Amino acid sequence: MVGKSSTKILNVCIHSLCKIGNLSKAETVIVDAIRLKCLPDVVTYNSLISGYCNFIGLDEGHAITQRMADAAIKPDVITYNTLIAGARKYCLPLRALDLFDEMLQRRISPDSWSYNTLLDCLFKCGYLEEACKVFSSMESMNVSPCLVTYNTLLNGLCTSGKVIDALKLFRKLQQTCFSLDIVTYNTIIDGLCKSGMLTLAREILNELGKTGLDPNMITYTTVLSCCFRYKKYDRGFEIFSSLSEKRQIDNFMYCAVISALIKNGRFEEANFYAQSMLQYGFEMDQACYNTLVYLCCKDGRLEVALQLVDEMEGNGLKCDSYTFSILIDSLCKMGFLDAAQIQLNLMEMKGLSANLVAYNCLIDGLCKSGAIEKAMKVVNGMRKKDTFTYASLIHSLCKNGKYRLASKFAQSSLREGINILPSAQRVVILGLRRLGYKRDVKKLLDAINNNRHLY
DNA sequence: ATAGGGTTAG
Numbered sequence: 290m291v292g293k294s295s296t297k298i299l300n301v302c303i304h305s306l307c308k309i310g311n312l313s314k315a316e317t318v319i320v321d322a323i324r325l326k327c328l329p330d331v332v333t334y335n336s337l338i339s340g341y342c343n344f345i346g347l348d349e350g351h352a353i354t355q356r357m358a359d360a361a362i363k364p365d366v367i368t369y370n371t372l373i374a375g376a377r378k379y380c381l382p383l384r385a386l387d388l389f390d391e392m393l394q395r396r397i398s399p400d401s402w403s404y405n406t407l408l409d410c411l412f413k414c415g416y417l418e419e420a421c422k423v424f425s426s427m428e429s430m431n432v433s434p435c436l437v438t439y440n441t442l443l444n445g446l447c448t449s450g451k452v453i454d455a456l457k458l459f460r461k462l463q464q465t466c467f468s469l470d471i472v473t474y475n476t477i478i479d480g481l482c483k484s485g486m487l488t489l490a491r492e493i494l495n496e497l498g499k500t501g502l503d504p505n506m507i508t509y510t511t512v513l514s515c516c517f518r519y520k521k522y523d524r525g526f527e528i529f530s531s532l533s534e535k536r537q538i539d540n541f542m543y544c545a546v547i548s549a550l551i552k553n554g555r556f557e558e559a560n561f562y563a564q565s566m567l568q569y570g571f572e573m574d575q576a577c578y579n580t581l582v583y584l585c586c587k588d589g590r591l592e593v594a595l596q597l598v599d600e601m602e603g604n605g606l607k608c609d610s611y612t613f614s615i616l617i618d619s620l621c622k623m624g625f626l627d628a629a630q631i632q633l634n635l636m637e638m639k640g641l642s643a644n645l646v647a648y649n650c651l652i653d654g655l656c657k658s659g660a661i662e663k664a665m666k667v668v669n670g671m672r673k674k675d676t677f678t679y680a681s682l683i684h685s686l687c688k689n690g691k692y693r694l695a696s697k698f699a700q701s702s703l704r705e706g707i708n709i710l711p712s713a714q715r716v717v718i719l720g721l722r723r724l725g726y727k728r729d730v731k732k733l734l735d736a737i738n739n740n741r742h743l744y
Numbered sequence: 745a746t747a748g749g750g751t752t753a754g
Contacts, residue, residue: 370745373745374745377745401745402745403745404745405745405746406745406746408745408746409745409746435745436746437745437746438745438746439746440745440746440747441745441746441747442746443746443747444746444747470746470747471747472746472747473746473747474747475747475748476746476747476748477747478747479747479748505747505748506748507747507748508747508748509748510748510749511747511748511749512748513748513749514748514749539748539749540749541748541749541750542748542749543749544749544750545748545749545750546749547749547750548749548750548751574749574750575750576749576750577749577750578750579749579750579751580749580750581750582750583750583751609750610751611750611751612750612751613751614751614752615750615751615752616751617751617752618751618752645752646751646752647751647752648752649751649752649753650751650752652752653752653753675752676753677752677753678752678753679753680752680753680754681752681753683753684753684754710753710754711754712753712754713753713754716754
């Protein structure tokens with residue numbers, strides 16, 4: 290039978306093929322269907338676009354709209370929502386905005402789904418201002434923000450360092466008759482934790498308890514990670530064991546706990562939970578692999594760590610800045626500085642731009658192996674530095690009695706708006722004093738005082 | 745369509 294009902298069957302088929310990424314099969318099924326006079330419709334093409342966006346690329350997904358035009362099928366709001374989601378996946382904020390404009394030009398009215406995806410894309414790619422503009426334009430487009438919109442906005446504000454604004458918004462939402470959900474609470478609690486506003490985080494956690502909403506795994510992982518972040522390890526492990534009795538653990542929580550155990554030198558338990566994570570058959574993503582690589586490195590099994598990296602790549606997962614930083618740090622700590630340098634070059638070749646931590650590891654390694662000259666050269670060539678970069682250098686210079694040089698670096702750090710760790714301050718000032726460099730001490734203290742805002 | 749996990753200094 291030919292017609293609408295056969296197209297429905299075709300669509301179910303194409304949908305499942307696209308979802309698992311079997312696009313070539315999807316294409317042949319469509320060709321066969323057309324031969325049997327079962328014509329694809331907008332739903333068929335939307336599934337195809339989703340598949341191409343998720344498994345190949347945004348351009349390939351976008352190209353499908355041309356095929357739709359050839360077949361005289363008009364794209365709908367879902368077509369564009371899918372494409373904007375593609376732009377979000379590859380962090381292409383300008384493409385997302387272009388797609389949104391294209392949608393308007395074609396007189397397809399965006400819905401809240403379009404806005405939510407666009408907003409999330411803009412926030413995740415660091416386009417805070419654009420995101421706020423888009424949000425305020427919703428009203429004039431007659432689209433009312435829904436709870437997902439507000440949750441997206443809250444999260445975007447939190448991750449862009451606008452936690453106070455997020456909190457204000459949260460309080461405003463609480464006062465409306467709008468009923469908030471667990472996502473809202475998880476988002477604001479996490480935002481507050483990550484900004485160090487722990488009293489407020491605890492306050493809202495208590496409020497959550499009174500709402501009748503059930504805390505979920507994400508709530509627990511947020512709280513657990515907050516404990517570890519602020520070095521309340523025992524409290525964190527306590528929460529973990531109470532949850533593990535109820536078997537309420539997933540791979541996110543395993544990663545957090547394993548990493549905290551490693552930092553406490555508790556390798557036996559870390560290995561035990563790593564085995565558990567593998568046995569439960571969770572999907573092993575980048576973060577899971579990185580945690581295991583970290584465990585092997587710190588546990589002195591570099592060979593196994595490298596095997597894991599191969600396995601990771603074999604499974605189609607790319608090494609990221611975490612993987613490299615873990616490897617580089619371990620290589621340095623084992624004294625293989627040349628190998629570390631090679632990994633760093635490899636990392637740059639792969640275009641991993643967020644490599645500040647990796648550089649810091651190398652600098653620390655160079656300093657500790659006595660190659661301070663080289664370390665200084667590397668530091669001077671870095672476009673982005675932070676308090677860790679300078680801490681390694683300053684401590685190492687002081688250890689070698691070069692207090693005035695250390696002080697010079699401390700001052701350039703302050704000039705760059707980067708604070709100096711108290712431990713580093715202390716060691717420089719004590720050294721300068723001991724050698725009688727009173728004027729240098731005063732100069733540094735003044736610089737520190739003038740930069741109080743950094744602390 | 746929205747929320748949680750993984751790397752560096754002393």
